[in-house]
Amino acid sequence: MTAIDRVHVPLGDRAYDVVIGRGLLAQAGALIEPLLQRKQMAIVTETRVAGLHLDAVQAGLGAAGIASTALALAPGEATKGWAGLTEAVEGLLDAKVERRDIVLALGGGVIGDLAGFAAAILRRGVRFVQVPTSLLAQVDSSVGGKTGINTRHGKNLVGAFHQPALVLADIDLLDTLPARDFLAGYGEVVKYGLLGDAAFFDWLEANGPALAKGDRDLRHYAVRRSVEMKAGIVSRDETEQGERALLNLGHTFCHALEAATGYSDRLLHGEGVAIGCALAFDLSARMGLCAQETPSRVRAHLRAMGMATELADIPGDLPGAAALIDLMGQDKKVQDGQLRFILARGIGAAFVCDAVPMEALRSVLEDGLALQG
Numbered sequence: 001m002t003a004i005d006r007v008h009v010p011l012g013d014r015a016y017d018v019v020i021g022r023g024l025l026a027q028a029g030a031l032i033e034p035l036l037q038r039k040q041m042a043i044v045t046e047t048r049v050a051g052l053h054l055d056a057v058q059a060g061l062g063a064a065g066i067a068s069t070a071l072a073l074a075p076g077e078a079t080k081g082w083a084g085l086t087e088a089v090e091g092l093l094d095a096k097v098e099r100r101d102i103v104l105a106l107g108g109g110v111i112g113d114l115a116g117f118a119a120a121i122l123r124r125g126v127r128f129v130q131v132p133t134s135l136l137a138q139v140d141s142s143v144g145g146k147t148g149i150n151t152r153h154g155k156n157l158v159g160a161f162h163q164p165a166l167v168l169a170d171i172d173l174l175d176t177l178p179a180r181d182f183l184a185g186y187g188e189v190v191k192y193g194l195l196g197d198a199a200f201f202d203w204l205e206a207n208g209p210a211l212a213k214g215d216r217d218l219r220h221y222a223v224r225r226s227v228e229m230k231a232g233i234v235s236r237d238e239t240e241q242g243e244r245a246l247l248n249l250g251h252t253f254c255h256a257l258e259a260a261t262g263y264s265d266r267l268l269h270g271e272g273v274a275i276g277c278a279l280a281f282d283l284s285a286r287m288g289l290c291a292q293e294t295p296s297r298v299r300a301h302l303r304a305m306g307m308a309t310e311l312a313d314i315p316g317d318l319p320g321a322a323a324l325i326d327l328m329g330q331d332k333k334v335q336d337g338q339l340r341f342i343l344a345r346g347i348g349a350a351f352v353c354d355a356v357p358m359e360a361l362r363s364v365l366e367d368g369l370a371l372q373g
């Protein structure tokens with residue numbers, strides 16, 4: 001069995017560890033206890049995750065003498081809005097959370113972002129611990145301190161940078177994920193190889209299928225390598241003034257596709273990231289930045305994993321290229337009216353580009369849309 005790993009996120013007085021391993025829920029109390037001022041925690045979770053893991057978390061805390069209350073919200077992206085934020089904040093105040101207490105976020109990206117933001121504003125800021133239960137949350141959203149909610153204007157438009165005090169990524173929890181959710185999270189794993197670590201992409205090509213089937217040692221390595229990469233980038237650029245933008249590889253396309261599909265289960269975020277990464281390599285090849293065969297290699301791996309790679313793989317109709325480009329213009333990464341893309345000179349060699357010719361973008365989208373049945 002693989003040992004427990006600790007990846008440190010060196011952010012001065014906001015530094016913390018991401019603990020990665022198996023059986024971490026049972027050890028949650030022992031791992032969190034050194035951070036606590038009093039042996040009392042409030043857990044924010046959602047009902048589906050609560051049914052699977054809440055008892056184990058509370059037992060793990062109890063083993064170290066930590067009492068806990070739990071607030072279980074409705075599952076799903078709709079919870080990550082003003083009403084869900086009110087429910088979380090009022091619930092934490094009902095639970096008498098004090099300024100020096102620590103909130104525990106138990107769930108996927110929705111709960112981590114929401115509970116983290118609630119913690120950021122509760123009593124002008126309390127600390128929180130992330131216990132991510134999805135692959136996407138373990139490799140991406142639980143690390144780096146982006147917290148927030150969606151508004152009617154778009155996703156993640158209200159929020160705060162608020163770093164967790166600790167992240168516990170328990171590999172065993174990935175066993176309870178539906179296959180579709182696991183693969184969607186894998187979209188974010190592949191992203192790390194594509195943006196900055198060609199050797200990791202080679203490793204994923206060799207090991208991805210076995211990892212998806214359930215090999216826990218391979219899952220552990222993939223989570224650790226992803227977290228190491230994220231921790232490195234976040235520690236160099238916490239508030240996304242530069243390098244952190246590379247983590248948005250595939251996301252300008254993805255956000256337009258999520259908007260075009262109404263943020264519905266026609267397209268999960270990680271599925272949009274995977275298709276967006278393939279399109280980002282198409283665009284890079286079209287602009288002569290990377291070899292013409294590189295997009296095919298990216299797609300071949302995603303297909304070997306059983307993932308969608310094309311606009312045509314998204315069920316239902318999509319709007320035309322012009323409408324998709326319009327939706328990209330709503331993205332919060334737009335600066336001075338310029339669309340911002342993460343492009344690549346090859347696998348593992350991404351960079352920020354604010355000067356994409358519209359014609360190249362339109363033709364990449366038109367070619368993709370033409371494949372629709």
Ligand code: GLY
Binds near residue numbers: 247
């Ligand atoms: N998910 C992208 C970031 O944390 O910057």
